[in-house]
Structures are given as structure tokens and as C-alpha cells.
Amino acid sequence: MLVGRARECAAIGALVARARGGASGAVVVVGEAGIGKSTLLLQAREAAGSGVQVLATAGAEPERDLPFAGLAQLLRPLLGHLDALPAVQADALAQALALRPGGTGEAPARAGERFVISAATLGLISRAAEERPLLLLVDDLHHLDRPSVDAILFTARRLLTDAVAVVLATRPGAAVGELVADLDRLEVGGLSREECDALVVSRGLSATQAERLHAVSEGNPLAALEMVRTPDLLARDLGEIPVPRLIEEAFTGRLGSLPPLARTALTVAALAGDVDLTTLGRACATAGSDLAHLADAEQAELVDLGLDRVRFRHPLMQASLVQATAPPLRRQLHRIIADALPTGDLDRRAQHLSAATIGPDGEAAAVLDAATASAARRRAYAVASQWGERAAHASEDPEERTRRLALAGEHAWLGGLADRALEIFGEAVAGAPTGPARRRALALRGVVGARCGSLVEARALLLEASGPVAADDPDLAVVLLAEAVYLCVYLCDGAGARTVVARLDALRETATAPRSRLLGDLAAGIGRLMTGDGEAGATQMRRAVAAAGTGDLIDDPRWRGWLLLPPIWLRDSGDSRALVDAVVLDARERAALGTLPFLLFHAARDDATTDRWTSAEGAYREAIALARESGQRTDEAISRAGLAWLLARRGCEDEMRAESKEAERQCVRSRLNFGRAWLRFAAGDLAAGLGRYEEAVEHFRAQQSLVRRFRVVDADLSPAPELVECLVRVGDLDGARAEASAFALLADTKGQPWSRARAHRALALAGVTPDARFAAALVEHAHSPDAYERARTQLAFGAHLRRTRRRSEAREHLREALTTFDRLAAAPWAAQASAELAATGERVQRRAPGAEQPLTPQELQVARLLGEGRTTREAAAALFLSPKTVEYHLRHAYIKLGISSRAELAARLSEDAELRAPAG
Known part of the structure; x- marks a missing residue:
């Protein structure tokens, strides 16, 4: 037993015992240098026993810039299982670990590609855990290369029922602190x-x-x-x-007691890191020493000499030696080490050449360029960004420097370092007053800022970049302006949207690429819809959807998400709805986690306007988690706002308020006014559902004020129909009629069934020919998939019929409303429908709370994929879970659905609206 570490050993031992029992767990051991973290991990390895396979890796400061060095060490014993992974994942991981050659040239900019390796790591570890329990030990996590850290933490978060224990060791205040904040911590303090x-x-x-x-x-x-x-x-x-x-x-x-030649050899070893003795010997000889002198360092208990490596007894020994070496000598030795390395060791050569270089250096820049491209091909984008930045600083030509900085910023973005990407783009823009490299940096800074920075600044950058580009590359200018339109949506800026749409219209005829024309039509249509030109906007969007059938837009992963917008903005039952699930599933199969938050948010919003609310909740929650993990703050904030609105309609008050508070904080920070408008709408819906009508009026009025201030006139963002009902409840009939009449004009302008249905309901509630208006609303609802809105109309119609003593007619509408609200788990509205139905004299028999066990969002996702014929492993890969976790959720789904086979599950797909995919 270690001195004074009984508590820590017991905690880690319990984690390993859970793994032996088939359950996963992860803990972060946190303590300052020298506190005994490494000894704890060594003790865990020894205590694991022969029945547990131990996988271990350790960070080392000299190796921090070597792509996937830590992950390669961790996964080396499992690489025999590589071919069991889906082909996309197996190939990506093999390339990352340099087991197979990658592509050539610069990697294309596809946000989220780095997650393919993370998904493959999860698959490989869960596959190995099927044979025997695993213990993953990662020492000095803060010194591990960032791509390895991402893959390991991605895996640790997604293990649930796998026989895997994960123990990570790091120092307090280290750069990885935020990355592990959501994992359990084991603080290690000083001895008594x-x-x-x-x-x-x-x-x-x-x-x-x-x-x-x-x-x-x-x-x-x-x-x-x-x-x-x-x-x-x-x-x-x-x-x-x-x-x-x-x-x-x-x-x-x-160190001061060592002979000079031993000190020289030891310094070369400290700077060289984990290189073989042959290379180290060449470097020592050039530096005027030789390997034999390392025996003095071994005698002083500073290092251990192995058959082919030198290992320092403690990382601080290595760090102390490096710090004690004068900078000019350090640079000289780095150059010597670079020259001693084999020609093919591009990563290490780049590392040492950059450390040896001050100012412009053509040789260093060329090597760093090659290393940047190599790291990018292996999806080690964080490393590619660092080396690209160093290549830029070694550049003599200003235009070349800006080009390299722009590429380094793009790689930082792809590597999940969004804030750093914006800083690099800013440096690129500031250093180049003109030229194509500056325009590219401006455009990229705008695109990245749209996902994770200031939306106002991002839009300004996109507009600035699109101007000079338009003359030479109108297709690119259209793409940039399309992005700017959607930023206007998020900013709730109607005036800005009109301006950008006008620029798009002027450019449309000069664009030649089908993709650009399609994006231009979609963006301009959205801009028109949000600013009151509904008919023209809808026509333009439908034209784009029809043209998308050519495949040009669908096949491009960077723009595929735009195809999710028409069904949400038009809210009809057209053919475009069939694209939603297909687009999301395609992103899952590609492991494109970087694009998934955007896609999942829009898919969730689409489901929330149908009868698939559990699907919507699952997609919102997954979007939030993935956006947080990939630094996409805009998608996280808007997804939280959407989830809050859904929770409000379900009457989950405490959770809704907690989600709203965090969403409001994030929306204010990013100027995401669209999300703020949703949150006020959600607060009104919650209050109205719970019968707090005066409070609801305040929230709806606040929402109206916010939207009008930004000059947005989209009927779908107006709470007027809900406000009308609340005004009637509090006795303000004149106010209700004024709101209903104004909204009816707005809905007619938009010209869509969903808006017109809500307008008819509002007028009916305000007392304007109620019977005819309610009937007209139900006709319009038949052309829209929104089950909740139809049920709200049926509830209001039924209540009107009951009050006018037509109880038999009322019951029909109220029964349907109650059934829908129960299916959606919209508890407050189900309670209102139940009360109205009881008031007609009908005895209402509802299941007791808790008697029904609806599927959780995760169970629903699993059930749908397996019911459609996918294997457990295919479903696991699509959901970024382990097969064991998929089986865990499937068992629970079977119990809740009262079935016991895949065949029965497939049959339920055609019966249950939540289980089946949209038509088509």
C-alpha cells in the first residue's frame, strides 16, 4: 500500500471493480507535480490483476506537437481489431496513426473530421472490452498532444455499460482543465x-x-x-x-554535479524526447559528446537507460534541464537534432527546426509547410494549426505569410480551437491590407465567427469579404452572402436581411455554379420570409428544393444542412421533409460531428413542429452536447433555447427555467436575438399552460417588443394567437380582437397553411365568427404536420362548443386534443383538455402519472435505427456510442414497448409516429 494514499487507491480500485462487473467509469486524478499521480497509476496497473487488460500512455512535453503520439501508444495493443470498425473509421484511424498512407495535398475544410478518429477510438476500445475488462491509464494528460486528448476524452464520456475503467492524471490549472471539467475528479493533496x-x-x-x-x-x-x-x-x-x-x-x-560532456549528452536527450538511441547518438556526436557519457546521468539517478531509449526518472527532471539551458544553446541543439533525424521523420524535423528558428527561414518554412499538410491529412488539425502558424512566422513574403496564417486558422477551427482560430484570422487580416489571402482570411473569420463568436462581427466580416470577391468569384460571394442572411436570422435583424437579399439578387445571375445558385435561392427565400414577403420567399425556397434533386448540393457535406431549412421555414407537408432524416443520417455515417450540431438543431426544430417531440428532445440534447464539445457556441445556445421551448410546452417548469437561464446567458453573449425571442415565447407558453394568464401576457408582450425592435415581421415568430387567448382569459376582449386582426393580415402576407390556421384560431377566440373560423383553421391544419397546433385549435374549438351547449360536438374535438397532448407529453395542455372534456359530462379515464413509460430520447434513437434494419454495431457507429450501450438502451426499449424481438420492433415503426421516420 502506498504511504498515505488509501483513499485514492480505494477510489481507483472501485472503478476497476466496476469494469470487472461490466460497467464503465472515468476519473481525473488531479495534483501538483510530484504529488504521486504517476505512482497511483502504477499501483492501479499492479492491482488490476491478470484478468484486466491495461492500456497506458503518458504525455511528454517534447512530444506535445507530434500528431496522435499519445493515442498511438495507448491503442497499440488493440490495433488487431482495427478491421472490425466501420470502413470510414478504420481508414481514418489507420491514417492518423500512420499505419496507412493518407491522401495527398491539403486536406479539404470539413468541420468535424477530427471526430472520425474519436469515434474510431471509442469503437476500438469497446470492441476490445467485449473480450475482457480494460483499464485505461493516461498520465500527464496536460502534456499529451491535443488530437490524442480529444479522442480519449470523447471515448471516456460515451462509455456506459462497457467493461472499461479510465483513469486520467493531470495537474491543477493545466490547459486541459476545462476539457475534463465534466468528469469525476480525485484530488490528491500533500501527505500529513x-x-x-x-x-x-x-x-x-x-x-x-x-x-x-x-x-x-x-x-x-x-x-x-x-x-x-x-x-x-x-x-x-x-x-x-x-x-x-x-x-x-x-x-x-x-545536474550541476555532472561532468560537462555528460551534461551535454543529457541536454540533447532532454530536447530530443522519445527518439531511438541511434538518432540520439548522431546528435550527441555532432554536439561534441557521445552516448557513453549518459552513464554518469544514470549513476546520478536522473535517467534510466534502456535498450533503445533514454527515459527520465520524472518529467520535472527533463523540464528542469531544458529550462537551465541558455536559449542560444537550445536553438543550436534543436538544429543538430533536426539534422540527425531520419529523412522520413517529418513531424520531429518540423518540431526541432521551428524551435531552432528565429525570424524568416525558407528551409524551416518549407519543412513546416510539409508537416502542416501531413498533419491535416491525418486529421490532426490542432497540430497542423500550430505548425502552419510557425511556417507563417518563418515566411519572408507577406502574401505567403497571410496565406499560411489563414490556413493555420482554418486548421485551428477544424481542430475545435475556435477562439484560437479567430485570433489567427485576425492576425492574418491585420497583416495584409489587400490581396486574395486577406479576403480568404476575412471570409473564414466570418464563417467561424458565425458558429462560435460574435454574430455581429461575423456578419460584418462576411459582407466585407464578399464585396471584393464578387467581381472575380461571384459564386463564392453568393455563398458568403447566404451565410450572412442566416446570421441576420439569428440576429433577428430584418433591416439587415433586406440589405443582404438585395445584394444576393444582384449577384444571382452572375453565379454559375449550381450549388451557389441553390444557396442563393434558399438564403434569399428565408430573408424574404422573415421580412414579410412570404409568397415570394416560399416560391424561391421551393424552387431551390426542386433544383437540389440534381445532387450537387446534397453531395457536398459543407452545405447539406441548408436542405433542412425549407420544411422548417415553410411548415408544410411537402417533399422537402423527406430530406431531414436522410441528411442527418448521412452526417452520422460520415462521423461528421462538426456539422451535426447545426443539423441536429434544425432536425429537432422540425420534429418539434410535428408529433415527434421525444425525437426533438433527443436531437436538441445531442446538439447541445456535441456543440459544447466542438466549441460551436452559436449552435449550443440556439439548441438550448429550442429545448427550453419544448420543455415549456411539456410543463417541465424547473428544468425549463434552468435551461432558459443558461440559454439566455449564451444568447446575450453572442447577440443571438432569435434565441432570446424563443425564450420569451417559451416563458409565455409555460405560464399559459399552467393557467397563469396575466404572467403569460407579460411574456408575450415582451417577446413582441423584442421582435418589433428588430423589424422582423415573420408571422411564425409572432406569439399573437397565444396572446389573444390569454387576453380573452383576463377579460381584455378589445385587445384580443386588435391582436387577432393584426395577425390575420400578417398571416395572409406569409400565405402558408400553418400561419393561416393560427390566424383563424385567433380570430375565433376573439369572437369573430367562431364556428367558421375554427372550421377554417382545421382545414389549414390538414396541410401542416404540427400536431400540437392542431390540438390547441381542437381544445379551443371544443371549449367554445361546450360553452355554447353543443356538448356532443365538443367531445369529439376535446377527445382528439387530449389524445394528442397525452402522446406529446404536453401535460399542462392535457390537463386543460381533460378538464374541458369532464365539463361536457364525459367521464375521463386517464392513465395515472408514471403508469406509462415513454421511451427516452436515447432509447428512441436506438429503437428507430435498429428497427430500420441496422445492426447493433452500425447503430453504435451512427450514434457515437459503444455497441454495449446500444444494447443497454435496446433492452429498456423492449421492456417499455412490451416486445422482445427486432421483428416486433420493425412492426412498431409503422404504427408509432415517434418511431417511424417522416414519409419518404
């Missing part, structure tokens, strides 16, 4: 005085020395042991020196 005494009991210290040792080391085991072996350090007045610095001083003191 008694424990510290037990640690150094054989060193013969006096009581005074032992007391001072504990006080100065703060119970840090490594600091205590190093101070014991360095008596002069223990005797000094150390003041307020931090413990890690104290350890470094102890190591530096031991």
Missing part, C-alpha cells in the same frame, strides 16, 4: 506530517529537520525525497518558493 515521516523514515532526520521538511515540501512526496537527498537545499532559507520550483531547484543542483 506522520505520513511524510513514514516516507523518509530511513533517512535519519532529526525531529526539527522532519518538521521543517514537511513544512517546506507541504507534504509533496517528491519534494520531500529530493530535499532529503539535497541537505544544502533543506538548510537554506527558501522563503515563498512554490513546491514545483523547489523540486526543479533540487534537480538543477544534481
Whole structure:
């Protein structure tokens, strides 16, 4: 047993025991340098036993820029299972680990490609865990290369019922701190005085020395042991020196006793990192030493010499030596190491050449360019960005420097480093007053800003970039303006949308690429819909949907998401609805997690306007999780707003308010006024459903004020029909009639069935020919898939019929409304429908709360994919889960549905609206 670590050993032991029992778990061991994290991991390895397979990797500062170095070390024992993965994942992981050659040239800009490797890592680990339990040990996570960190954390978050225990060790305050904030933490502190005494009991210290040792080391085991072996350090007045610095001083003191040639060889080894002894020997010889002198360092217990590697006893020893070396000598030795490396070791050559270079250097820039392209082909975008930035700073030509910076920013974006990407784009723009490279940087900065930065700034950048581009490349200008239109939507800026649509109209005839013309039509149609020109906008969007059948737009992963917009904006039952599930499924099969948050948000919004609310909730929650993981703050914020609205209609007050609070914070930060308008609508819906009508009026009025301030006149964003009902409830009939009349004009302008249905209901509620208006509303509802809105009309119509003593007619509408609200789990509205039905004299028999067990969003996703004929592994790959987790959710779905086979599940697909995909 380790001294003073019984609690930590027990916690890790419990995690391993869970893995033996078939359950997953992950913990982050957090403690300062020297506190004993590595020893804890070693103890876990030894305690795991022969029945558990241990996979281990450790970060090392010199290796931090080597793509997937940590992941390759971790997965090496499992690579025999590689061919069991889906082909896309197997090929991507093999290329990432340099097991297979990648493509040639620069990688195309596809947000989220890095997640293919993460999904493959999850698949490989879950596959191996089917044979025996796994223990994953990752030491010094903060020194691991970023692509490896992403893949490991992605996997740790998605293991549920797999026999896998994950233990990650890092220092407090490290750069990875935010990345692991959602995982369980195990804090490791200093030893007590008694424990510290037990640690150094054989060193013969006096009581005074032992007391001072504990006080100065703060119970840090490594600091205590190093101070014991360095008596002069223990005797000094150390003041307020931090413990890690104290350890470094102890190591530096031991380095001072080495002979000069041994010090030189050891410094070369510290800078070279994990290279073979042959390469290290060449570098040492050029530096004027040789490998034999490392024996002195081994004698001083600084390193261990293996058959083909040199290993430092502790990372701080290596770091101390590097820090103690004068910068000019460091650069000289880095150049020597670069020249000693084999020609094919491009990654390490780039690393050492960049460290050896100050200012412009053509040779270094060329090598860094090649390394950038290589890292990008392997989807190690974070590393590609770092090397691309260094290549830019080594460039002599300003235009070339800007080009390289723009590419480095793009790679940072693809690597999930959105904030860093915006900084690099800003540097590129500032350094180049003119030229195509500057225009590209402007455009990219706008596109990235739209997903994760300031929406106002992003739109300004897109508009600025599109102007100079229009003359030379009108197709690109159309794409940039299309993005700007959707930013106007998110900003709720009607005036801005009109301006951008006018620019799009002027460019449309000069664009020649089918994709650009399609995007232009979709964007201009949306702009017209939100600014009151509904008929023209709808016509333009339908024309684009029809043209999309050529395949040009559908086959391009960067723009496929635009095909989800027509069914949401038109809210009809047209052919475009069939594209929604197909687009999302295609993104899943490509493991395109970077594009999925945008797609899932729109798919969720589409489901929320049909009778598939559980699907909508699942898509919203998945979009939030993936957007948070990939740094896409805009998609996270708007998805939270959509989820809050759905929860409001279901009457989940506490959860809705918590979601709204976070969504409001994010929307204010990004100026996402569209989301803020949704949140006010949601607050009104919640209050109205719970019978708090005066409160609902306040929320709906606030929403109207917000939307009018931004000059948006889209009927679908207006809460007027809901406001009319609440005004009637509080006795303001004149106000209700005025709102209903104004909304009817707005709905007629838009000319869509969904808007007209709500307008007829509002007029009926306000007392304008109620029977005829309610009947007209139901006719319009037949052309829209929105079950909730139809049920709201049926509830209002039934209540009107009951009040006018037509109870038999009322019951028919109220029964249908109750059935729909129950199916949607819209509890407040089901309660209202039930009360109205009871008031007609009908005895209402409803299932007791909790008697029905609806599928969770995750169970629903699993059931749908398996019911459509996919295998467990195919479903797992599509949902970025392990097969064991898929089976876990399937078992629960079977129990809730009362079935026991895939055949029965397939049969239910044709019966249950939530289970079946949209028509087509």
C-alpha cells in the first residue's frame, strides 16, 4: 500500500471493480507535480490483476506537437481489431496513426473530421472490452498532444455499460482543465506530517529537520525525497518558493554535479524526447559528446537507460534541464537534432527546426509547410494549426505569410480551437491590407465567427469579404452572402436581411455554379420570409428544393444542412421533409460531428413542429452536447433555447427555467436575438399552460417588443394567437380582437397553411365568427404536420362548443386534443383538455402519472435505427456510442414497448409516429 494514499487507491480500485462487473467509469486524478499521480497509476496497473487488460500512455512535453503520439501508444495493443470498425473509421484511424498512407495535398475544410478518429477510438476500445475488462491509464494528460486528448476524452464520456475503467492524471490549472471539467475528479493533496515521516523514515532526520521538511515540501512526496537527498537545499532559507520550483531547484543542483560532456549528452536527450538511441547518438556526436557519457546521468539517478531509449526518472527532471539551458544553446541543439533525424521523420524535423528558428527561414518554412499538410491529412488539425502558424512566422513574403496564417486558422477551427482560430484570422487580416489571402482570411473569420463568436462581427466580416470577391468569384460571394442572411436570422435583424437579399439578387445571375445558385435561392427565400414577403420567399425556397434533386448540393457535406431549412421555414407537408432524416443520417455515417450540431438543431426544430417531440428532445440534447464539445457556441445556445421551448410546452417548469437561464446567458453573449425571442415565447407558453394568464401576457408582450425592435415581421415568430387567448382569459376582449386582426393580415402576407390556421384560431377566440373560423383553421391544419397546433385549435374549438351547449360536438374535438397532448407529453395542455372534456359530462379515464413509460430520447434513437434494419454495431457507429450501450438502451426499449424481438420492433415503426421516420 502506498504511504498515505488509501483513499485514492480505494477510489481507483472501485472503478476497476466496476469494469470487472461490466460497467464503465472515468476519473481525473488531479495534483501538483510530484504529488504521486504517476505512482497511483502504477499501483492501479499492479492491482488490476491478470484478468484486466491495461492500456497506458503518458504525455511528454517534447512530444506535445507530434500528431496522435499519445493515442498511438495507448491503442497499440488493440490495433488487431482495427478491421472490425466501420470502413470510414478504420481508414481514418489507420491514417492518423500512420499505419496507412493518407491522401495527398491539403486536406479539404470539413468541420468535424477530427471526430472520425474519436469515434474510431471509442469503437476500438469497446470492441476490445467485449473480450475482457480494460483499464485505461493516461498520465500527464496536460502534456499529451491535443488530437490524442480529444479522442480519449470523447471515448471516456460515451462509455456506459462497457467493461472499461479510465483513469486520467493531470495537474491543477493545466490547459486541459476545462476539457475534463465534466468528469469525476480525485484530488490528491500533500501527505500529513506522520505520513511524510513514514516516507523518509530511513533517512535519519532529526525531529526539527522532519518538521521543517514537511513544512517546506507541504507534504509533496517528491519534494520531500529530493530535499532529503539535497541537505544544502533543506538548510537554506527558501522563503515563498512554490513546491514545483523547489523540486526543479533540487534537480538543477544534481545536474550541476555532472561532468560537462555528460551534461551535454543529457541536454540533447532532454530536447530530443522519445527518439531511438541511434538518432540520439548522431546528435550527441555532432554536439561534441557521445552516448557513453549518459552513464554518469544514470549513476546520478536522473535517467534510466534502456535498450533503445533514454527515459527520465520524472518529467520535472527533463523540464528542469531544458529550462537551465541558455536559449542560444537550445536553438543550436534543436538544429543538430533536426539534422540527425531520419529523412522520413517529418513531424520531429518540423518540431526541432521551428524551435531552432528565429525570424524568416525558407528551409524551416518549407519543412513546416510539409508537416502542416501531413498533419491535416491525418486529421490532426490542432497540430497542423500550430505548425502552419510557425511556417507563417518563418515566411519572408507577406502574401505567403497571410496565406499560411489563414490556413493555420482554418486548421485551428477544424481542430475545435475556435477562439484560437479567430485570433489567427485576425492576425492574418491585420497583416495584409489587400490581396486574395486577406479576403480568404476575412471570409473564414466570418464563417467561424458565425458558429462560435460574435454574430455581429461575423456578419460584418462576411459582407466585407464578399464585396471584393464578387467581381472575380461571384459564386463564392453568393455563398458568403447566404451565410450572412442566416446570421441576420439569428440576429433577428430584418433591416439587415433586406440589405443582404438585395445584394444576393444582384449577384444571382452572375453565379454559375449550381450549388451557389441553390444557396442563393434558399438564403434569399428565408430573408424574404422573415421580412414579410412570404409568397415570394416560399416560391424561391421551393424552387431551390426542386433544383437540389440534381445532387450537387446534397453531395457536398459543407452545405447539406441548408436542405433542412425549407420544411422548417415553410411548415408544410411537402417533399422537402423527406430530406431531414436522410441528411442527418448521412452526417452520422460520415462521423461528421462538426456539422451535426447545426443539423441536429434544425432536425429537432422540425420534429418539434410535428408529433415527434421525444425525437426533438433527443436531437436538441445531442446538439447541445456535441456543440459544447466542438466549441460551436452559436449552435449550443440556439439548441438550448429550442429545448427550453419544448420543455415549456411539456410543463417541465424547473428544468425549463434552468435551461432558459443558461440559454439566455449564451444568447446575450453572442447577440443571438432569435434565441432570446424563443425564450420569451417559451416563458409565455409555460405560464399559459399552467393557467397563469396575466404572467403569460407579460411574456408575450415582451417577446413582441423584442421582435418589433428588430423589424422582423415573420408571422411564425409572432406569439399573437397565444396572446389573444390569454387576453380573452383576463377579460381584455378589445385587445384580443386588435391582436387577432393584426395577425390575420400578417398571416395572409406569409400565405402558408400553418400561419393561416393560427390566424383563424385567433380570430375565433376573439369572437369573430367562431364556428367558421375554427372550421377554417382545421382545414389549414390538414396541410401542416404540427400536431400540437392542431390540438390547441381542437381544445379551443371544443371549449367554445361546450360553452355554447353543443356538448356532443365538443367531445369529439376535446377527445382528439387530449389524445394528442397525452402522446406529446404536453401535460399542462392535457390537463386543460381533460378538464374541458369532464365539463361536457364525459367521464375521463386517464392513465395515472408514471403508469406509462415513454421511451427516452436515447432509447428512441436506438429503437428507430435498429428497427430500420441496422445492426447493433452500425447503430453504435451512427450514434457515437459503444455497441454495449446500444444494447443497454435496446433492452429498456423492449421492456417499455412490451416486445422482445427486432421483428416486433420493425412492426412498431409503422404504427408509432415517434418511431417511424417522416414519409419518404
